[in-house]
Amino acid sequence: MRDTYITDEGVRDHPAAGIETVVADPGDIIETFSRNADEESRRNTHVLRIEPPFEEEASAEPYLEEGPKRYPPDIDPEPLHLSPGTFVENDDGAHPGETHLSVPTLAEARTVAREDHGDDPDESAVESVHERLTDEWKTAVRERLTDRIRIFFDPVTADEIWADARYEE
Numbered sequence: 001m002r003d004t005y006i007t008d009e010g011v012r013d014h015p016a017a018g019i020e021t022v023v024a025d026p027g028d029i030i031e032t033f034s035r036n037a038d039e040e041s042r043r044n045t046h047v048l049r050i051e052p053p054f055e056e057e058a059s060a061e062p063y064l065e066e067g068p069k070r071y072p073p074d075i076d077p078e079p080l081h082l083s084p085g086t087f088v089e090n091d092d093g094a095h096p097g098e099t100h101l102s103v104p105t106l107a108e109a110r111t112v113a114r115e116d117h118g119d120d121p122d123e124s125a126v127e128s129v130h131e132r133l134t135d136e137w138k139t140a141v142r143e144r145l146t147d148r149i150r151i152f153f154d155p156v157t158a159d160e161i162w163a164d165a166r167y168e169e
Contacts, residue, residue, distance in 0.1 A: 005148040008159035015054050015077040016152045021164045024048055024060040024087055026142050032062055032084040033141070037103035043067045047081040050151065058163075080151055087165060089144040101140055104133035 007017055028048060035046040049063035060082055071078045085099040109130035113121035116129065145167055152161035 005150070005162045007161045008157075010157050010159040011152065011154055011161050014152060014161060015052065016050075016080060016161050018056060019050070019054050019058045019151060019161070019163045020056045021166050022050065022058050022060050022082075022149060022151060023166050023168055025169055026145060026167050027169060028060075028062050029084045029087050029145070030138050030141055033103055035062075035064075036084070037105070045081075045083075047083055048086070050080040050082070052077050052079060082149070082151065086149050086151075087145055088141055089146045099144075101137060101144065104130060104137050106130055109133055 011017055032046045032048060039046065043066065045065045047063050047065050048060035050058045050060050054077070063079075063081070065081055069078075069081055083098075088099040088101060090098055091100045106126065110121070110126050112133065113126045113129040117125045121129075145165070147165055148162055149165045150160050151163050154160070
């Protein structure tokens with residue numbers, strides 16, 4: 001685990017190293033988390049994508065990654081795909097791309113509804129609890145948006161590229 005969130009020397013010549021700030025919409029981050037939770041296909045992943053050419057300020061936009069990320073060899077540099085967790089602080093420490101916050105499920109809502117309404121809550125009680133838990137989760141995500149994000153990781157060298165994050169609705 002790193003102590004600082006800086007770009008490593010070994011990747012300073014990577015095209016993404018020129019990105020100083022990534023701009024993302026908090027609503028898009030929340031929606032991307034939700035879509036991943038709802039996704040039926042294990043091959044599909046919802047991400048926030050930054051497309052080249054990379055500028056000092058880059059926008060991260062929702063994108064559906066269908067299957068493994070593969071680009072033709074003539075696409076260089078490749079777009080960057082960031083998980084929504086990239087933008088959210090993790091209470092368990094610095095684990096870029098991961099967060100301890102997860103989208104509430106109906107099963108979790110049913111458990112809470114049993115605690116609040118007895119052993120056999122009706123569906124409207126479960127839906128009401130689910131809506132409340134989802135609202136609380138959305139608030140928690142917004143409160144934990146981080147100001148520095150890892151936008152690139154080289155799995156061979158473990159070098160990383162970091163950028164500031166700015167949020168705009």
